[in-house]
Amino acid sequence: MSNQEALLEIKNLHTGFNIGGKTYHAVKDVSFDVKPKEVVCVVGESGCGKSVMSLSIMNLLPKHNGKIDKGEILYKGRDLAPLNDNEMNKIRGKDISMIFQEPMTALNPVLTIGYQMDEVLINHTKVKKEEIRKKSISLLKQVGISRGEQIVHEYPHQLSGGMRQRVMIAMAIACQPQLLIADEPTTALDVTVQAQILELITKIQDEVGMAVLLITHDLGVVAEMADRVVVMYAGQVVEETDVDRIFYDPQHPYTKALLTSIPRMDEEREVLNTISGIVPSLTKMPEVGCRFVDRCPEAMPECRQIDPQLGQTEKGHSVRCLLYDASHPDKKTEVR
Numbered sequence: 001m002s003n004q005e006a007l008l009e010i011k012n013l014h015t016g017f018n019i020g021g022k023t024y025h026a027v028k029d030v031s032f033d034v035k036p037k038e039v040v041c042v043v044g045e046s047g048c049g050k051s052v053m054s055l056s057i058m059n060l061l062p063k064h065n066g067k068i069d070k071g072e073i074l075y076k077g078r079d080l081a082p083l084n085d086n087e088m089n090k091i092r093g094k095d096i097s098m099i100f101q102e103p104m105t106a107l108n109p110v111l112t113i114g115y116q117m118d119e120v121l122i123n124h125t126k127v128k129k130e131e132i133r134k135k136s137i138s139l140l141k142q143v144g145i146s147r148g149e150q151i152v153h154e155y156p157h158q159l160s161g162g163m164r165q166r167v168m169i170a171m172a173i174a175c176q177p178q179l180l181i182a183d184e185p186t187t188a189l190d191v192t193v194q195a196q197i198l199e200l201i202t203k204i205q206d207e208v209g210m211a212v213l214l215i216t217h218d219l220g221v222v223a224e225m226a227d228r229v230v231v232m233y234a235g236q237v238v239e240e241t242d243v244d245r246i247f248y249d250p251q252h253p254y255t256k257a258l259l260t261s262i263p264r265m266d267e268e269r270e271v272l273n274t275i276s277g278i279v280p281s282l283t284k285m286p287e288v289g290c291r292f293v294d295r296c297p298e299a300m301p302e303c304r305q306i307d308p309q310l311g312q313t314e315k316g317h318s319v320r321c322l323l324y325d326a327s328h329p330d331k332k333t334e335v336r
């Protein structure tokens with residue numbers, strides 16, 4: 001049954017890549033939802049499938065080897081997974097917008113900022129022709145670029161990374177989308193600019209009243225921005241709950257390990273903890289059992305034999321781990 005409250009509902013999503021004639025799933029059975037005006041952060045190390053998941057939502061997977069094999073991506077109850085490019089073009093930018101880590105990949109280097117912004121407004125809005133440029137400049141003002149009249153005549157390479165990201169945000173909100181997907185939007189920026197861009201996203205989210213799906217590997221960003229958090233490991237959701245519980249009552253061993261790998265203000269540590277080992281590559285993923293088993297400090301022999309399922313441990317808190325499986329004798333909590 002569809003969740004009436006959700007703006008975006010991802011159900012059992014499987015996205016595969018064809019490698020040497022065999023399909024490997026970079027996203028395997030991912031389900032979660034985003035409610036209107038909510039900020040949901042998807043967090044996990046590099047290679048966990050965060051980008052593949054967001055590209056799946058936008059239908060931007062590499063056509064030569066990537067495809068959604070199974071599952072649904074319901075936007076206001078309509079499944080986006082089977083839509084073709086034409087149908088998706090009507091949704092991209094207008095209802096759902098996306099910003100990327102490196103705006104240079106999304107901006108055209110040979111066209112001026114003004115031309116590219118005007119194009120978005122021409123293609124997706126009913127703004128009158130004579131009003132278009134004025135609207136582009138006012139969007140630049142909205143994202144904190146005061147010299148919009150000049151910037152519209154400049155090319156992307158003439159701007160700093162932070163300014164380019166502001167331009168991308170201006171283009172993304174041009175049509176007042178209800179959902180903004182931001183894939184590591186601050187990773188390429190230096191720390192002060194990162195903070196400014198996050199602040200800007202919060203301000204815009206408030207003004208436009210949109211939901212944000214924020215992809216990040218940075219738990220500091222999660223603490224700052226999220227209402228709810230989806231922790232991904234090796235293509236799967238391993239834990240999902242509200243931001244407070246992620247920090248104060250983490251349950252999955254992977255979430256706990258991620259948390260001990262960030263510095264805390266109340267601790268003096270010379271060396272940062274890191275999680276030993278790496279996320280297995282797609283072709284090396286265990287076929288049965290828990291995908292985190294080789295790095296898990298709490299692993300049990302059966303973790304290699306049984307596929308853990310994402311199950312609710314309390315209202316609003318789901319975990320994919322045998323330790324919390326109600327049917328397992330070693331389970332850690334009573335299911336509340």
Ligand SMILES: Nc1ncnc2c1ncn2[C@@H]1O[C@H](COP(=O)(O)OP(=O)(O)OP(=O)(O)O)[C@@H](O)[C@H]1O
Pocket residue numbers: 017019026044045046047048049050051052053062065066217280281282
């Ligand atoms: N086009 C592709 N063909 C084959 N494998 C791919 C392709 N794109 C991604 N992958 C693989 O899918 C897995 C998930 O990658 P993804 O980029 O989604 O991770 P991520 O969590 O977003 O990491 P990062 O933070 O580094 O972007 C990785 O093992 C990656 O190598």
